[in-house]
Amino acid sequence: MLLAAGVDVGSTQTKAVIAGERDGFRLLGRALVDTGSNVQRAAENGFLAACREAAVAPEEVGYVVGTGYGRYKITFGHAQMTEISCHARGAHFLFPATRTVIDMGGQDAKAISVGARGEVLDFVMNDKCAAGTGRFLANAAEVLGLGLDELGPLSLAARHPVKITTVCTVFVESDILSYLAQGKQAEDILGGVHLAIARRTVSLARRVPLEAAITMTGGVARNLGMVRALEQVLETKLEVSPGAHFAGALGAALFALEKMDAGMKAGNRRPADAILAG
Amino acid sequence: MPTATDHLVERCREVVEDLSLGEVRRWKQEHPQAAAIGYFPVYAPAELIHAAGMLPVGLNGAGDRLDLQHADARFGSFICSIIKTTLEMGLTGRLAPLDGVLFTGICDSARNLAFVCERNFPQQSIEFLHLPQNPASSASAGFLKGEYQRLAGRLEQLGGRKIDDRGLQAAIALYNENRALLRALYAQRAAQPHQMRTLDLYLVMRAGNFVPVETHNAWLREALAELASPAAKPRDSLRIVIEGSFCEQPPLDLIRLIEDAGCYILDDDFLLGRRWFSEDVPVNGDPLGALAESYLDRSVYSSVRHDFRHRRHLLLVEKARRLGAQAVLFLIAKFCEPAYFDYVLFKRELEAAAIPHLLLEFEEKAFTFDRLRTEIETFVESLLFD
Amino acid sequence: MRSSPAEARPSAPRRLYAGGVDVGSAFTKAVILAGPAGAAAALEPAAAAEFAARAQILGRGAAKTGVAMEKAARAALEQACEQAGLDDAELDYIAATGLGRYSIGFRNIQITEITSDACGAHFLFPGARTLLDIGSQSTRAIGLSETGRVHQFKTNDKCAAGSGSFIVRAARYLQIPLEAAGELALEADQPQPISSICAVLAESEIINHVSAGATVPNILAGIYDSLADRSALLLKRVAAAEAVVLVGGVAHQRGAVRALERRLKIPVQVPENCEYTGALGAGLLGLRRAAAAAGATA
Amino acid sequence: MPASIPSEYRGRMHQAQRELMQRWYERLEESARSGNPPAVSLMIAGNCVELLEGFGAVPLYPEINALQLAIRHASLAPILAAEELGYAADNCAYVKADIGALLQGLTPTGTRLPTPALVLCNFVGCNTYVKWFEHCAEFQGAPLTLLDVPFLRTDEPRAEDVAYIVRQLQEIVAQLEAITGRRFDAERFREAVRCAARVEEAWSRIKHLARRTPSPFDAYFDAITLMGPLYVYRGRPEGVAFFELALEEMEAKAARGEGLYDQENFRIVIEGPPPYPFFRAFRDMFAAWKAAPVASTYSTVGGLWEFGFRHDPDRPFESLALHMLAHNVTNRNYLQRYQQIRRYVEEWDADGVVIHFVKSCRLFSAGQGDMRDYFTRQLGIPTLYLESDLEDPRYFSTAQIRNRMDAFFEALEHARATGTHRRGAALVRANGPAPGDEPAKVAAGPTLRILD
Numbered sequence A: 001m002l003l004a005a006g007v008d009v010g011s012t013q014t015k016a017v018i019a020g021e022r023d024g025f026r027l028l029g030r031a032l033v034d035t036g037s038n039v040q041r042a043a044e045n046g047f048l049a050a051c052r053e054a055a056v057a058p059e060e061v062g063y064v065v066g067t068g069y070g071r072y073k074i075t076f077g078h079a080q081m082t083e084i085s086c087h088a089r090g091a092h093f094l095f096p097a098t099r100t101v102i103d104m105g106g107q108d109a110k111a112i113s114v115g116a117r118g119e120v121l122d123f124v125m126n127d128k129c130a131a132g133t134g135r136f137l138a139n140a141a142e143v144l145g146l147g148l149d150e151l152g153p154l155s156l157a158a159r160h161p162v163k164i165t166t167v168c169t170v171f172v173e174s175d176i177l178s179y180l181a182q183g184k185q186a187e188d189i190l191g192g193v194h195l196a197i198a199r200r201t202v203s204l205a206r207r208v209p210l211e212a213a214i215t216m217t218g219g220v221a222r223n224l225g226m227v228r229a230l231e232q233v234l235e236t237k238l239e240v241s242p243g244a245h246f247a248g249a250l251g252a253a254l255f256a257l258e259k260m261d262a263g264m265k266a267g268n269r270r271p272a273d274a275i276l277a278g
Numbered sequence B: 001m002p003t004a005t006d007h008l009v010e011r012c013r014e015v016v017e018d019l020s021l022g023e024v025r026r027w028k029q030e031h032p033q034a035a036a037i038g039y040f041p042v043y044a045p046a047e048l049i050h051a052a053g054m055l056p057v058g059l060n061g062a063g064d065r066l067d068l069q070h071a072d073a074r075f076g077s078f079i080c081s082i083i084k085t086t087l088e089m090g091l092t093g094r095l096a097p098l099d100g101v102l103f104t105g106i107c108d109s110a111r112n113l114a115f116v117c118e119r120n121f122p123q124q125s126i127e128f129l130h131l132p133q134n135p136a137s138s139a140s141a142g143f144l145k146g147e148y149q150r151l152a153g154r155l156e157q158l159g160g161r162k163i164d165d166r167g168l169q170a171a172i173a174l175y176n177e178n179r180a181l182l183r184a185l186y187a188q189r190a191a192q193p194h195q196m197r198t199l200d201l202y203l204v205m206r207a208g209n210f211v212p213v214e215t216h217n218a219w220l221r222e223a224l225a226e227l228a229s230p231a232a233k234p235r236d237s238l239r240i241v242i243e244g245s246f247c248e249q250p251p252l253d254l255i256r257l258i259e260d261a262g263c264y265i266l267d268d269d270f271l272l273g274r275r276w277f278s279e280d281v282p283v284n285g286d287p288l289g290a291l292a293e294s295y296l297d298r299s300v301y302s303s304v305r306h307d308f309r310h311r312r313h314l315l316l317v318e319k320a321r322r323l324g325a326q327a328v329l330f331l332i333a334k335f336c337e338p339a340y341f342d343y344v345l346f347k348r349e350l351e352a353a354a355i356p357h358l359l360l361e362f363e364e365k366a367f368t369f370d371r372l373r374t375e376i377e378t379f380v381e382s383l384l385f386d
Numbered sequence C: 001m002r003s004s005p006a007e008a009r010p011s012a013p014r015r016l017y018a019g020g021v022d023v024g025s026a027f028t029k030a031v032i033l034a035g036p037a038g039a040a041a042a043l044e045p046a047a048a049a050e051f052a053a054r055a056q057i058l059g060r061g062a063a064k065t066g067v068a069m070e071k072a073a074r075a076a077l078e079q080a081c082e083q084a085g086l087d088d089a090e091l092d093y094i095a096a097t098g099l100g101r102y103s104i105g106f107r108n109i110q111i112t113e114i115t116s117d118a119c120g121a122h123f124l125f126p127g128a129r130t131l132l133d134i135g136s137q138s139t140r141a142i143g144l145s146e147t148g149r150v151h152q153f154k155t156n157d158k159c160a161a162g163s164g165s166f167i168v169r170a171a172r173y174l175q176i177p178l179e180a181a182g183e184l185a186l187e188a189d190q191p192q193p194i195s196s197i198c199a200v201l202a203e204s205e206i207i208n209h210v211s212a213g214a215t216v217p218n219i220l221a222g223i224y225d226s227l228a229d230r231s232a233l234l235l236k237r238v239a240a241a242e243a244v245v246l247v248g249g250v251a252h253q254r255g256a257v258r259a260l261e262r263r264l265k266i267p268v269q270v271p272e273n274c275e276y277t278g279a280l281g282a283g284l285l286g287l288r289r290a291a292a293a294a295g296a297t298a
Numbered sequence D: 001m002p003a004s005i006p007s008e009y010r011g012r013m014h015q016a017q018r019e020l021m022q023r024w025y026e027r028l029e030e031s032a033r034s035g036n037p038p039a040v041s042l043m044i045a046g047n048c049v050e051l052l053e054g055f056g057a058v059p060l061y062p063e064i065n066a067l068q069l070a071i072r073h074a075s076l077a078p079i080l081a082a083e084e085l086g087y088a089a090d091n092c093a094y095v096k097a098d099i100g101a102l103l104q105g106l107t108p109t110g111t112r113l114p115t116p117a118l119v120l121c122n123f124v125g126c127n128t129y130v131k132w133f134e135h136c137a138e139f140q141g142a143p144l145t146l147l148d149v150p151f152l153r154t155d156e157p158r159a160e161d162v163a164y165i166v167r168q169l170q171e172i173v174a175q176l177e178a179i180t181g182r183r184f185d186a187e188r189f190r191e192a193v194r195c196a197a198r199v200e201e202a203w204s205r206i207k208h209l210a211r212r213t214p215s216p217f218d219a220y221f222d223a224i225t226l227m228g229p230l231y232v233y234r235g236r237p238e239g240v241a242f243f244e245l246a247l248e249e250m251e252a253k254a255a256r257g258e259g260l261y262d263q264e265n266f267r268i269v270i271e272g273p274p275p276y277p278f279f280r281a282f283r284d285m286f287a288a289w290k291a292a293p294v295a296s297t298y299s300t301v302g303g304l305w306e307f308g309f310r311h312d313p314d315r316p317f318e319s320l321a322l323h324m325l326a327h328n329v330t331n332r333n334y335l336q337r338y339q340q341i342r343r344y345v346e347e348w349d350a351d352g353v354v355i356h357f358v359k360s361c362r363l364f365s366a367g368q369g370d371m372r373d374y375f376t377r378q379l380g381i382p383t384l385y386l387e388s389d390l391e392d393p394r395y396f397s398t399a400q401i402r403n404r405m406d407a408f409f410e411a412l413e414h415a416r417a418t419g420t421h422r423r424g425a426a427l428v429r430a431n432g433p434a435p436g437d438e439p440a441k442v443a444a445g446p447t448l449r450i451l452d
């Protein structure tokens, strides 16, 4: 079997996917590690972990495409592609009807307009200021003493979301603290935080056509509260795969397979949700 | 118990805060054949629109009451708020009661906005008026008169009544009265700033953007009789003049905050277009010519009107001295390039004249003012507790 | 809170005591001051200022601001009182400053942190004309008159780049104690530039530097340089300074001081208890008010 | 000017360009020394440099100084100096760099610059420019006058507008006569207009050469090299000689079938000014993808000639007026700019549009999001939106810009690989809306051939 890998070295987390081609596309393994301070090491660790899960030897992998902000640091990679191309490709694979991708990661947010074949038509991204990104949420979680995975569910319980005034990821802390001091409920504060980010993201995303189906990818897609907040502001439903976090790595793996000249046949694709949900 | 003043002010606040232009909709229901024409700041010859039997509607943004969802994408970073809130109002259908919108070339952003509106609101007629910037030329008055004629022609095409001299003179007289009343209110406040809340004055003035000038004149007469509360005790506040808010308007809460933080506002340039002429426009003779000449020779100075014959920075110093102001507060809309530029020369001149000043930036869409409050308080403290 | 302390202690010409509380975004600081002996009658403003200039610092206290600002203020004040050997009921006047100044119910007056900083710095360095305060969330540049009056100031926008929290986060990232950061930076031989204007995004640059093998001191020095750049911009908009007094918590960090000195090419003075400058200034202004009103209460 | 602009192609014209620009600085220094020739400050946008020839006066373009400083990586210090004076972080950095340099006595080439005999603010579109000139005059103590050019707010320029401008031009002639003590030489002026028409013809032909595949001419980066002589020497025989030489070289290149790269991969239209402090880096990013800039709006700031307009020696004043009014990008309205770009995509056969948003210049950038919406949503033309600044190095992030650029070209490549790729007229037709979908204002062709 032809084996390929996609490694998405994000600012926060590194995602790796091992894929193969036999009677169509097969997703064999995936892994998630914190990027930490050694980008190169994180890339290696992610890749090796995914190989272990796929039960293949690293040498068997014929082609590796790196993506994400640390893609140039992947020493073992064969090619690099931008995360924009990879998220578009991954999202299209997960939901072939995708026309817009909203990717929210640790340090940036982007919106990508894609064509019928998953090709990028247009995109915007916010990467000068961390306001309104996963980091914003991570900070909020820290201040409230919550785990990342508790954020979303709690925010959904909000009845009177507060108005969040700051957009700065660092200073959202003090906003939250002052609301706590006023006796506001954590869920209302979180509701406000989620809405604030959703508004910011949507106003960025509107720079591309925002046609349906809109698929959300990136780590923040794991946060159901954020998904709902975005849906509320957009007034439309989002497609979210349980494997949304891996969309970039998956896209990179798809490109890797293609580049390996294995020739991916359109008919052989199948939704990878089940596998990815793992 | 609410007083008559409270009542007037509350009524005006409702008119001002109604983002869907309820007053304009109502007027159009009452005048089914007539059109309403919006105009973007700073100055527009509302007299012409009135004389065509139409309702002139002043557009001054949407303040903090509108959540920007679309306009940010069209105008991007580093562009002032009023551009975006105005576009957002249009993109969300709030400008629908307007049959046309009139723009002038106050700045590069506003000019581009006019044409972005033209593309996005095909149902509305977008007009662009070029107000001459070289009043020293002998050709300017004739050009402006021609420009007004062109506008009059367009208004007539849009279903307006034929604009004749008599009708235009009557409209000018009404607007002369409107401006005279505003001048009187401003004079009242400058004389006894502790007796009149600037926010009240402001709301009554701004409500005039949405109602026929006759109605507004009645409101202003009422305000002149009742807005001041003679019993109010003077506080130990800093007497200031505000400069820089000629186009995008500071949020209402910010206007209130300035006084709460210890300032008396002797003069400001809020809604400058409503008080554009320093004297009455002559009503005898050629009215178009009179409007044009008044624009060139008898209007207030502004950062968006170029007149190299009179230097704005000297005029500001003169104004501050005349009113006995202790300081100048620059209240500048973020990303308002004309205001930023003028600040440099203003600052130099004020420093030479030993008049203290403070520069504050605001955005009409802002709704918390902790930092601004701190800055104003510090400024006041530094001058009052020396 | 204070009604008539004079009644509590009848021994007539007692000293006036004032407390200054600075409720900052991260820490709340309090200072207790005593006026010079022998003031009883109400003083004219100028005399009151002169009176306050001879005040004596009796105690200091600090607490984490946290969510309950008033509680933090009490804690800081109590700690300061303890050091001063006073009961808080003996204070004639309490002035609150800092971002939480309005939350302190027991204050007699609130004063902005800029006015307080200026007053405190003037007390410590009467010759100071330019002041820089780098706190956890904000940076302020202040130009002073000869009398310690604020005549120009600039504060940064709501952006953490260039303020103390940037350093706190960087230290956490580099896994070194905050207290050590300033000293470590002094060992730099090749500062690594940080180009991002965002304090959060700068972290990825920091990571890059780490993985490229840059030493911690060199990275820290780069961070301090970027901090200094931003402060310098602010300062330039206030005054052309010959020397600058640096206050606020970041002044503890010698790396920041050195970076500023290099960037500004002028000497940077740091008061001993730099983070208390605002509280001190508030206390001094409070003492002035107390002196001006003393006749009424005595 | 762009003496130091690195160019891929180095022909005789580059040498000639350097010499011409050097001579210009020498003339300015001469003016600074002796007052002869008199110098007159002028704005590049839709400039009327021909008029100055009637006085033997030399133009002083503050914009060229500003861009020179940026290209030489020397713009930050004067920008900071200007900010110290009270200019805002968000003021146009062109102005800040120029004013800062003025106050610091800094000039881009180290040669002296004269105090202008007149600061002539030809207000052709840019409001910021009026403030700029007002401040220049204030800080230099020079007389100031404004030539008010009505904005092109109607489809056709109006006779009233032309008459208004002509009248002011005559007033300026009188004013210049009084200031310089020289008589206006009407014949020399006419001759200058004649030269201009020849320069414009050659320039236009060069631009049309870029319609070939591969394009022999870089209509963005190299166009900037030619813009110096275009604005300084348009009314002079040296200018004619220069542009005819450049045309000859480009035609020869085209005849040999030479393009910008060994292989031309993509053809793009660029909207917006370049990031001068990172000129080279920016250019290299396009070169890395072998993307050829075949047309640009920035190169039409001083004048838009590729659609047919020429100055007319038989009606010199009127043609000056028409040029300022209608035949430059800054005084044309925003939708006319959309139309201009659309024509480039169609007629110059481009793959997509790159919109460079520059923070400083609201004239260019206010509304570029809507422009992008028009091209992507309404016409289906691939569009890349980049943000930085033309003068202030603090707003350029190499990594971010490269990332966006890579993604854009990856997408074009992918489209090619999957067979969905289209270009130029086919692109506009294939993805463009059905007739009638579009607001008429945008669909209407621009009226450009007024003089022929």
Ligand SMILES: Nc1ncnc2c1ncn2[C@@H]1O[C@H](COP(=O)(O)OP(=O)(O)O)[C@@H](O)[C@H]1O
Pocket (backbone or CB within 6 Å): A009, A010, A011, A012, A013, A014, A068, A104, A105, A106, A107, A108, A133, A134, A135, A137, A138, A148, A149, A150, A218, A219, A220, A221, A222, A223, A245
């Ligand atoms: N289990 C989780 N629940 C909710 N959010 C999560 C979870 N795991 C990660 N995230 C969010 O995802 C972000 C990281 O997203 P990712 O796409 O990996 O970013 P990057 O590629 O920049 O590293 C985190 O900042 C966090 O907000």
Ligand SMILES: Nc1ncnc2c1ncn2[C@@H]1O[C@H](COP(=O)(O)OP(=O)(O)O)[C@@H](O)[C@H]1O
Pocket (backbone or CB within 6 Å): C023, C024, C025, C026, C027, C028, C098, C134, C135, C136, C137, C138, C163, C164, C165, C166, C167, C168, C178, C179, C182, C247, C248, C249, C250, C251, C252, C253, C275
């Ligand atoms: N012991 C210390 N050593 C080094 N730096 C410190 C120390 N304490 C505080 N800081 C720095 O000072 C900042 C807080 O300063 P402070 O003036 O107290 O701010 P605020 O008034 O906003 O709470 C912190 O963000 C940190 O960078």
Ligand code: SF4
Pocket (backbone or CB within 6 Å): A128, A129, A130, A131, A167, A168, A169, A170, A171, C158, C159, C160, C161, C197, C198, C199, C200, C201
């Ligand atoms: S506001 Fe906060 S998140 Fe944004 S650039 Fe500044 S530090 Fe970064």
Ligand code: SF4
Pocket (backbone or CB within 6 Å): B080, B081, B082, B083, B106, B107, B108, B109, B110, B247, B248, B304, B333, B335, B336, B337, B338, B339
């Ligand atoms: S606020 Fe200033 S920049 Fe904005 S539209 Fe008005 S004049 Fe132009």
Ligand code: SF4
Pocket (backbone or CB within 6 Å): D092, D093, D094, D095, D126, D127, D128, D129, D132, D360, D361, D362, D363, D364
């Ligand atoms: S705003 Fe644009 S056109 Fe105007 S001076 Fe600045 S860079 Fe030039």
